[in-house]
């Protein structure tokens with residue numbers, strides 16, 4: 802997710818958006834939906850991993866991001882790799 806907030810955005814609007822984004826993100830982390838979030842170094846961007854049932858759920862999660870109107874999002878579907886030790890644990 803790349804974030805591009807307008808430079809002339811009212812500071813109060815910006816602070817409110819960022820606070821709502823953080824609360825939304827942390828709520829989904831607690832629910833187990835937003836599994837990882839990493840800052841891309843030197844960029845106002847993050848790399849995130851979601852655990853969702855299907856594309857519709859992911860779309861809903863992303864669409865409802867408070868910062869969604871200011872984001873460019875690339876989605877890469879991931880599957881468990883058969884050589885992953887965790888896959889052995891799961892008996893896969």
Ligand SMILES: O=C(O)C[C@H]1C=CC(=O)O1
Nearest residue numbers: 804822823826845846847
């Ligand atoms: O800071 C960001 O990368 C944008 C956004 C995604 C989650 C969150 O709390 O902020």
